[in-house]
Each structure stands twice: as C-alpha cells, then as structure tokens.
Amino acid sequence: MTDPTLAALAGRDTTPEAAADAARRFVADAIPAAWREAAERGGPRAVRTVRTPEDYRDWYPAFGHSGLVAPTWAVEHGGLGWSRSAAAAAEAVLRPYHLPRLNPLGLNLAAPVLFAHGTEAQRRRFLPPIVAAEELWCQLLSEPGAGSDLASLATRAERDGDDWVVTGQKVWTTWADQASFAVLLARTDPDVAKHAGLSFFFLPMHQPGVTVRPLPHIGGETDFFETFMDRAHIPGDHLIGEVGEGWAITQTMLNAERQMVTGAGVGGVERIGGTGPTHLVRLARKRTAEGRSGGWDDPSTRDRIVRLWAEDQARRWTNQRIRSTIAEGRTLGPEASIGKVHGTDLNQRIQSLAAELLGPEGIAWDGAVGSPQEFWDSAPAEVRGMLRSRANTIEGGTTEVNKNVIAEKVLGLPREPDPHKGRPWRELPRS
Numbered sequence: 001m002t003d004p005t006l007a008a009l010a011g012r013d014t015t016p017e018a019a020a021d022a023a024r025r026f027v028a029d030a031i032p033a034a035w036r037e038a039a040e041r042g043g044p045r046a047v048r049t050v051r052t053p054e055d056y057r058d059w060y061p062a063f064g065h066s067g068l069v070a071p072t073w074a075v076e077h078g079g080l081g082w083s084r085s086a087a088a089a090a091e092a093v094l095r096p097y098h099l100p101r102l103n104p105l106g107l108n109l110a111a112p113v114l115f116a117h118g119t120e121a122q123r124r125r126f127l128p129p130i131v132a133a134e135e136l137w138c139q140l141l142s143e144p145g146a147g148s149d150l151a152s153l154a155t156r157a158e159r160d161g162d163d164w165v166v167t168g169q170k171v172w173t174t175w176a177d178q179a180s181f182a183v184l185l186a187r188t189d190p191d192v193a194k195h196a197g198l199s200f201f202f203l204p205m206h207q208p209g210v211t212v213r214p215l216p217h218i219g220g221e222t223d224f225f226e227t228f229m230d231r232a233h234i235p236g237d238h239l240i241g242e243v244g245e246g247w248a249i250t251q252t253m254l255n256a257e258r259q260m261v262t263g264a265g266v267g268g269v270e271r272i273g274g275t276g277p278t279h280l281v282r283l284a285r286k287r288t289a290e291g292r293s294g295g296w297d298d299p300s301t302r303d304r305i306v307r308l309w310a311e312d313q314a315r316r317w318t319n320q321r322i323r324s325t326i327a328e329g330r331t332l333g334p335e336a337s338i339g340k341v342h343g344t345d346l347n348q349r350i351q352s353l354a355a356e357l358l359g360p361e362g363i364a365w366d367g368a369v370g371s372p373q374e375f376w377d378s379a380p381a382e383v384r385g386m387l388r389s390r391a392n393t394i395e396g397g398t399t400e401v402n403k404n405v406i407a408e409k410v411l412g413l414p415r416e417p418d419p420h421k422g423r424p425w426r427e428l429p430r431s
Contacts, residue, residue, distance in 0.1 A: 003029065003066050010067055011074075011081040016089035019082060023068065023093035030062045031097055044098035060102055064132030068094065069101055070111075076124055078131030105175065106130035106137035110183055112256040113200070117241045117249045126181075126202070138179035139257070140170040140203065140227055141250070145430060148401050150185070151194045151247060152430065155229065157186035157201065162236040166203065166229050172395070176212045176225035179205045183253060184234075185246050187425065194425040198246030202238040209233060218387050255336035257396045272392055274351035274385025277309040283357040283382070292359065301357075308350050315343055334409035337402040344392035344399065351386040358382055 005025045009018060027036065038046040063069060064078075071087040073079025082090070101107055111130055114123050129135040146153035155168025166186050176182070182203045189197035203210070209232030215224040241249050281296070284305060288295030296302060318339065355362045358380055367378025376384065393399040407413040420428055 006067050006080065009080065009082075014080075014082050014086045016085050019071075019086035020089040020093050023090035026066055026068065027093065027097060030066070032059070035097060039097045043096050047098040056100075057102065060133055063099055064102075064134070069131045070107070073127065073131070076128075078128035102133040103130055103136050105139060105179075106133075106135070106181075108256050109139055109253050110137050110181070110202070113183065113240060113249060113253050116252045117200075117245075122237070122240070135180040136175065136178050138173050138176045138182045138205070139253075140173055140176075140182045140184040142172050143169060144171055148398055150250070151198065152425070152428065153185065153187060153198070154430070155184075155186045156190075157184075157188050157199060157234065160233075164201065164234040164236070164239070165209075165231045166201070166234060167231055168229055170227045170229075172215070173212070173225045173227045174223050174395075176205070176227050177214070181205060182227070185250050188243055188246075190426040191424050192244075193422050194428060195247045196244060197425050198250070199243050200240040200246040200249040201234050202240065203229075203232065203234055204238075207232055218390065254397060255334070272395070273347060273387075273389030274354060274382070277305060277312050277350055279382075280305045280308065280350065280353055280357065283354060287357060287359070294357070294359075304353060308346070308353065311346055312350065315339075315346060319343075334405050337397070337405040338410070340396060341399055341402050341406065344389075344396075347392050348386075348389045351382070351389040354382040355380075355386040 003022075003026055005022045009022055014022075034050050035047055038050045067075070067078070067080035068090060070078060071080040071082045071090055072084060073081070075081050080087075107130060111127060114126060118126075126135070130137065140155075141150060141153075143153050143155060153168075155166060155170065157164045157166040166184065168186065170184075173182070182205055184201045184203040185198055186201060187197050188199040191197070205212075209230050211228040211230070212225050213228070214222045215226055216222045217224055284296040284298075284301050286295075288297045294301055361380060362383055365378060365380060365383075367374060397405075404416070408415050
C-alpha cells in the first residue's frame with residue numbers, strides 16, 4: 001500500500017467522513033487529470049471517451065494496491081479493514097470516476113470460497129493478488145457430459161505424494177486464456193455417490209499439462225474456452241477444504257456466481273451483455289428526433305421503458321443489500337437463485353428492447369458483408385448486447401436448475417425422484 005493517507009487508516013476504526021476524505025485524496029493523487037476532468041464534467045460516460053481499456057489496465061495497480069478495491073477486507077487480505085459504512089462513503093466518492101474492479105472471477109468466485117472454506121494461509125497467499133489483479137482467475141466446472149448435472153463430472157484428480165495430478169476436460173471456461181489460476185471441481189473417489197466423491201482445488205493454469213482452446217460465441221467474441229488437462233499438477237496446499245467436500249464448497253461458489261451474473265458481485269460486473277434502461281431512453285429520444293414512430297413520444301414505448309427502469313431499480317436496491325452481506329464475509333444461500341432467475345430474464349428483456357428500438361438498423365447495417373469477424377465487428381452495440389445476453393439464463397446455472405433450487409431449498413417442495421440416488425458414480429449411466 002503506497003498511499004500514505006490510506007495506509008494510516010488501514011485496519012483502524014475509520015469514520016465515514018475520514019474514509020471519504022482519504023478517497024478524495026486518492027482521486028487527486030492517483031487518478032490521471034484527464035480522467036478526473038472527464039468524470040467531473042460528465043461522469044462515467046465521459047470517462048470512457050478519454051480512457052481506453054488498455055489505459056485502465058496499465059493504471060490499475062495503483063487502485064489494486066490502495067486497499068479501495070475491497071475496503072472491508074482485512075489489510076492482510078488486500079483490503080483496509082473498514083466498516084461497511086466507511087467503505088460505502090469511499091465508494092460514493094469514487095463512483096463518478098468509473099473504476100470497475102478487474103479480475104471479477106477472482107473477486108466473485110475464488111474469494112468467497114477462501115473466506116468460507118480456505119485456511120488463513122490460503123487467504124493470505126491468494127487474496128492480495130486477486131485484489132490487485134496480479135493473478136487472474138477462471139472457473140473449471142462444466143464438462144461436455146456434465147452441465148446441469150454437474151455432480152456427474154468425470155475429470156479425475158489423483159494423489160501424487162503430497163500433491164495431486166488431474167486429467168479431464170472442462171468447457172465454457174470464461175477467460176481461460178488469461179487466467180493464472182482456476183477453481184476446479186474434480187472427482188477424487190469414483191466408488192461413492194456422485195456428490196460425495198468430489199474435491200475442490202485451485203489449479204495453476206500456466207503449466208505443460210493444461211491446454212486451452214477458444215470457443216467463439218454467437219456475438220462474434222471469444223470469451224469462452226475449453227480446457228484440457230493431461231496429468232496437470234496441483235500442489236497439495238491448493239486443495240480447499242477436505243477431500244470429498246467439493247460439492248458443498250461448490251455451492252458457496254455457485255451462489256456467488258449467480259449474484260455476479262445478475263449484477264450483485266463485488267467485482268464490478270453490473271450486467272453481462274448490453275447496457276441499462278437509461279440507454280433505452282436515449283434510443284427512444286433519438287428515434288423521436290429522427291421523426292420515426294415508436295420513439296419517446298409514443299406512450300406505449302415510454303410505458304415499456306419505465307416499467308423496465310423501475311424493475312431494474314428494484315434489482316439494484318436488492319443487490320445493494322446482497323453486496324452488504326458479501327462485504328460482511330457472510331455466504332449467500334439458495335436465495336441467490338432468486339436474483340439469478342429474475343436478473344438474467346430482466347437483462348434479456350432490456351437488451352431485446354434496445355435492439356428493437358434500432359428499427360431496421362438492428363437487422364441490417366453498414367459493414368454487414370464480409371468475413372464473420374467483420375460482420376460482428378460492424379454490428380451495433382445494441383445487437384451485440386442483445387445476443388450476448390441470451391447466455392445469461394444459461395451461464396451461472398440455467399434458469400431451469402435455479403428454479404429447482406428455489407422450489408426445493410426456498411419453498412420446501414419435494415425433490416424430483418432420482419432412481420440412481422446413492423449409487424456409486426462408477427456405476428451410473430453416462431452419455
């Protein structure tokens with residue numbers, strides 16, 4: 001931690017006023033003048049016009065080492081040890097400068113697991129580089145034959161002295177090409193029931209036994225990858241929890257992931273795919289200004305937009321409460337599935353209306369002839385956002401699976417019958 005004002009307050013019972021003053025000092029000393037001036041002139045939208053993603057990544061270490069990325073975390077974990085009220089006061093100062101947290105999968109997936117199930121030594125080893133985005137993370141859960149039925153996975157981890165070796169294939173791994181580490185669920189005992197034979201690991205990605213291949217998606221980008229492991233090495237101290245506890249640990253992470261997908265994570269992920277309802281207002285007003293029907297002057301269009309805005313605002317308030325729960329170090333339970341089901345459906349409806357408001361430009365656009373990459377590179381952002389949002393109801397657990405979780409764990413309805421319940425994994429039929 002290089003900022004003397006923040007360092008002096010780290011680990012202390014800091015008042016909201018002192019935290020806000022420290023954040024203002026950080027803004028004045030650490031944020032480039034052009035970014036500050038843009039923020040003070042027009043907020044986050046103006047910042048984006050003067051700051052490239054590459055600029056932000058280059059500057060990020062100043063933020064990552066300040067403690068302000070996760071100020072409620074302990075100093076030894078990369079935070080400042082502040083109360084929620086002090087952290088909220090600092091965040092209010094930072095908000096106009098648009099400082100999204102990098103490394104969202106580390107912050108939202110690995111960190112909750114470490115807090116709930118890791119040792120203190122593991123927290124001290126992994127959390128500070130996660131906060132500083134010095135070690136990026138991905139998630140190795142789903143397999144070609146184990147998606148919704150994740151517990152049927154076949155990737156195998158076997159002991160090798162004090163360490164482990166893992167062999168298998170994972171799929172739909174976001175940012176696997178950039179990651180230094182992965183959270184990994186693997187089978188360590190094939191002779192017990194499928195849920196009981198799983199263990200949870202942190203896998204180093206940069207090693208000869210790990211191969212990553214791209215999986216382009218419908219919007220033309222390549223965020224997803226498939227990952228192959230051929231006797232990849234896992235140090236013994238990278239086992240999280242005890243052998244055989246992997247399923248319970250994974251539930252902690254899945255609940256955190258569901259909140260991240262719906263916008264409640266701590267890693268700056270507001271929504272995955274597209275922009276918010278305020279952009280719908282801009283699109284509708286532009287349509288009216290161009291003399292086209294169905295714009296902001298149309299009561300039906302206004303009604304649709306305002307309904308979505310109100311629903312999104314309710315989502316934001318709910319997510320603020322959830323962030324408070326996360327900030328206190330508490331884990332989320334099955335209620336996380338409620339936010340996932342609602343938030344992802346809502347985002348799809350917002351992005352569909354955005355594409356609809358484009359009119360003919362949402363179907364055909366300049367540059368739409370050429371290679372597939374040229375086709376998608378020239379597509380309007382609203383079209384790309386709409387297409388990307390289609391994955392929202394699949395990633396982080398499908399809507400169907402999450403509705404089952406709500407039915408069984410929240411409403412107390414009976415589980416679906418499972419004729420194979422309790423049988424050893426080795427005896428189960430597999431595709």
